Amino acid sequence: MIKLVVDGRELKVEEGTVLLDACLDQGICIPHLCHLKGTEEPHASCRLCFVEIEGMGKPLPSCTVKVRDAMVMKTDTPGVRELQISALRFLLSVHDVDCAHCPANKKCALQNMARCLHVGLKAKGLEACLKEPRVVEDHPLIDYYPNRCVLCARCVRICLARNGLPQMTFAKRGFVTVVSFYGATASSSCRDCLGCIEVYPVGALVLREKDSA
Secondary structure, eight states: OEEEEETTEEEEEOTTOBHHHHHHHTTOOOOOSSOOTTOSSOOOOSOOOEEEETTOSSOEEGGGOBOOTTEEEESOOHHHHHHHHHHHHHHHHTSOOOGGGOTTTTSOHHHHHHHHHTOOSSOTTSOOOOOSSSOBOOSSSEEEOTTTOOOOOHHHHHHHHHHSSOSEEEESOGGGOEEEEOSOOTTSTHHHHOHHHHHOSSSSEEEOGGGOO
């Protein structure tokens, strides 16, 4: 075990632990979307889990850092919060904020982040940019809601990890980027897996009701 200090609080953790995991395991709030605990390489695409580490010149994504003895870090400096709030506001500008009708309501990563950062779920000052169609039914079992999607790639990565050959990927670019399904059939491993739904941090992937029995 090694010791590190987070926001003035001393923690004892296993050497080699990812810094983000060490903090989350201790109940310390660090906004994040793309991180999957236990994966070999950090994805670091959501640009949310920034922290300031003593001796480093700029904030770093905590999912890319392994703990070291006597490390001192802060999670809630003005610089860190500015980066996180900016990233969250951008996500909300392309997000259909309709929590009451979303299956992820009250267990949604965006709701948790807004609570942690003390901000609302409306992207004030940014024009909403939503996609069409609102629901994609290309998959035989799963409905995909592009305007709930945060493009975290968790679904793609878990599909690859469990099945060796993912049946989903990203398509298009920029504001119109979506998750696209290919090769998925009702008789495939999808029915017995559904890992993409399990790991998704918001309600963008939903098991179709008629297939949920």
